[in-house]
Amino acid sequence: MLVTWAYHFRDSLMEKIDPRARWIFSLLFLFTISMYWDLRFLLFFFVIAWLWYFLARVSFKETRRAWILVSILLFSMIVVNTILSGGGAAGVVKGQGHPIFSLQFTIPLVSWNVNFNLTMERAWFALCQLIRVWAISAMFIVIPFSMDPRLYGVTFRRLGLSDRFAFSMDLAFRYVPTLARDFAVTLDAQKARGYEIERVEGGLITQVRRIAPLIIPITIGSILGGEDMVNAMDLRCFGLRPRTWIQETIFHGYDYAIIAFGIVLLLSTLFLHNVIHIGGFWVPAGILPG
Amino acid sequence: MNKKLWQFGTREVVFAAIGAALYGVLAWATNFLQIPASGNVAIRPAVAIPMFFGVVFGPIVGFIAGFLGNIIGDLLSGYGFWFWWDLGNGIQAMIPGLIWLSITDYKNVGSIIRAEIMVLVGIVVGMGLAALSEMWVSGTDFATTFTVNFLPVFITNAIWGLILVPILMVAYSAVQARSGR
Numbered sequence: 001m002l003v004t005w006a007y008h009f010r011d012s013l014m015e016k017i018d019p020r021a022r023w024i025f026s027l028l029f030l031f032t033i034s035m036y037w038d039l040r041f042l043l044f045f046f047v048i049a050w051l052w053y054f055l056a057r058v059s060f061k062e063t064r065r066a067w068i069l070v071s072i073l074l075f076s077m078i079v080v081n082t083i084l085s086g087g088g089a090a091g092v093v094k095g096q097g098h099p100i101f102s103l104q105f106t107i108p109l110v111s112w113n114v115n116f117n118l119t120m121e122r123a124w125f126a127l128c129q130l131i132r133v134w135a136i137s138a139m140f141i142v143i144p145f146s147m148d149p150r151l152y153g154v155t156f157r158r159l160g161l162s163d164r165f166a167f168s169m170d171l172a173f174r175y176v177p178t179l180a181r182d183f184a185v186t187l188d189a190q191k192a193r194g195y196e197i198e199r200v201e202g203g204l205i206t207q208v209r210r211i212a213p214l215i216i217p218i219t220i221g222s223i224l225g226g227e228d229m230v231n232a233m234d235l236r237c238f239g240l241r242p243r244t245w246i247q248e249t250i251f252h253g254y255d256y257a258i259i260a261f262g263i264v265l266l267l268s269t270l271f272l273h274n275v276i277h278i279g280g281f282w283v284p285a286g287i288l289p290g
Numbered sequence: 291m292n293k294k295l296w297q298f299g300t301r302e303v304v305f306a307a308i309g310a311a312l313y314g315v316l317a318w319a320t321n322f323l324q325i326p327a328s329g330n331v332a333i334r335p336a337v338a339i340p341m342f343f344g345v346v347f348g349p350i351v352g353f354i355a356g357f358l359g360n361i362i363g364d365l366l367s368g369y370g371f372w373f374w375w376d377l378g379n380g381i382q383a384m385i386p387g388l389i390w391l392s393i394t395d396y397k398n399v400g401s402i403i404r405a406e407i408m409v410l411v412g413i414v415v416g417m418g419l420a421a422l423s424e425m426w427v428s429g430t431d432f433a434t435t436f437t438v439n440f441l442p443v444f445i446t447n448a449i450w451g452l453i454l455v456p457i458l459m460v461a462y463s464a465v466q467a468r469s470g471r
Contacts, residue, residue: 006368027373034426066370076438077430092429125429133428141370149365164303165354171307172314172358176366179308179315208453211320211335215454219312219339220461226308230301238300 006144012057014146019155021255022147026139028262032269033135037092037281039124042131049135056146066141074133078126092281097121098288124283149173154245163243179222186218295391298350309343309355312336314362333446334363338454340379341412344387345405345455346396346462356383356416374427378420382447385412386455396463402456409451417443 009015014022033045060067097119104115153170157163190213272279316336340359344352357380364370386408393401421440424430430438 004366006365030373030427037429063368063370065368069369073438074428077424077428077434080434080438129429136427137370140372143371144365144368162298164298168303168306168310168354169358171304172310172362175307175311176315176362179311180319183315183319205449207333208335208449212454212457215316215335215339216457216461218316219342219458220465222308222312223305223462223465226304230304233300233304238303 005149006062007146007148009148010057010146012055012146014052014056014142015148016252016254017055017258018249018251018255019147019151020159020249021251021258022143023155023159025258025262026143028259028266029139030136032262032265033132035269035273036132036279037125037128038279039128039131039282041279042128042135046131046135049138053138053142056142058142058145062145063141066137070133070137070141074130078129093119093121093125095121100289120288121283124287125281128281151247151249154247154249157243157245158249164239167243179218182218182221183214186214186221190214293348293391295348295388296350297348302347302351305343305347306351306354306358309340309347309351310358310362313339313355313359314366317359317363318366333450335450335454336363337379337382337447338450338458340383341386341409341451342455342458342462344383344385344412345390345393345408345459347387348390349384349387352383352385352387353380356380374423375420378416378418378423380416381419382412382416385415396459396466402459405455405459406452409455410448413444413447413451417447 029045029049033042036042036045098121099117100120100123101118102116104113106113150170150173152173153166156169157166195210195213269279313336316339317334320335336359340352340356343355357376360376360379361371364372364376386405389404389408393405395401417440421435421443424439425432425435
């Protein structure tokens with residue numbers, strides 16, 4: 001079984017940006033956009049997020065699975081939350097609203113009365129939700145496709161985490177191919193004994209019964225191998241001195257500019273939100289009936 | 291050797307890495323397992339691994355195995371990067387690790403029951419925090435967050451955790467007896 005990372009070198013502008021600057025900007029973006037429910041501002045952030053996405057030169061074919069996952073979750077949340085229950089909209093949208101569609105019926109057998117009212121405000125809120133979550137998703141989905149896994153350890157070290165945590169991170173990424181090979185060997189061995197692990201029918205309990213003979217030997221085998229590694233590292237006096245890293249991260253002028261842009265976005269948002277009081281939920285008057 | 295609850299020495303560094311890699315690889319390799327008739331919702335039996343690593347090697351190991359393992363699993367599966375769910379997975383595995391020092395015999399029924407209780411608490415707190423973050427990010431209300439984000443993941447994680455963690459504990463007791471650690 002071959003395990004491959006989503007990342008490969010693309011010679012993109014994104015790969016020229018220091019990973020620390022990328023993390024800092026992405027998190028600043030998340031905090032900033034989370035303060036808006038005004039579509040005019042959200043569209044501005046949406047454009048920034050997609051420019052960021054295209055900087056990575058990642059195709060939609062590669063990110064298809066992630067977008068399917070996001071779309072299913074987003075669809076469920078919007079349908080249940082905004083359109084059916086109106087709960088989230090009630091927290092942000094004030095007042096009764098302007099109805100555009102209503103439906104009343106009784107569910108047979110249980111005699112539950114369903115009184116469903118879709119208002120223009122709720123529908124507009126759903127649109128804002130869509131734009132906001134898509135913008136955040138574009139910002140974060142691109143990370144695994146455009147950031148070299150070898151850089152995660154050193155990046156988090158330079159962001160201030162401890163040497164041990166960063167080393168653990170680095171080690172985990174390097175362990176992945178070994179464990180994938182162990183998984184393949186165990187899977188073949190169990191299949192030879194007659195296990196039908198890949199049969200997907202059956203409930204959860206059936207699947208637990210089917211998966212346990214696979215997970216237990218791999219886990220315990222890895223722990224046994226880990227003991228040898230602990231001994232080897234202890235014998236080499238691991239952790240007595242600060243580590244040096246093969247990969248280095250260097251800030252350039254444009255990295256500082258990206259971080260500064262993120263800080264400006266956040267500070268101006270705080271100002272707009274708390275001093276001028278704009279950026280909250282807004283519906284254009286022109287679309288409201290009557 | 292004296293153990294401390296929050297110790298993070300060589301042993302913890304190695305087992306946190308192994309736990310994370312195991313969780314990541316097994317989450318990716320078992321993507322074919324899905325809840326019947328639930329669309330694209332994958333159930334991750336590997337979620338029990340960081341919980342088990344928490345119980346056996348301590349809360350920091352559990353946290354890193356859950357946090358980093360979820361990142362690796364998503365990286366391999368091409369699901370993107372979801373910081374608050376990674377953090378939730380870390381917390382979910384860190385909480386069972388809080389009873390690490392009190393367990394000496396992994397076959398003991400009392401130890402297994404305590405581990406099971408902590409697994410459940412870990413899932414409620416970890417997945418609860420991750421699901422609540424959706425209220426902030428996506429603007430959903432509590433009822434929607436509870437039904438769409440929390441409940442499905444709580445049920446599947448609880449089933450895997452409650453069944454697989456005790457099995458792994460019993461299997462580990464044999465390794466522990468051999469290694470003398």
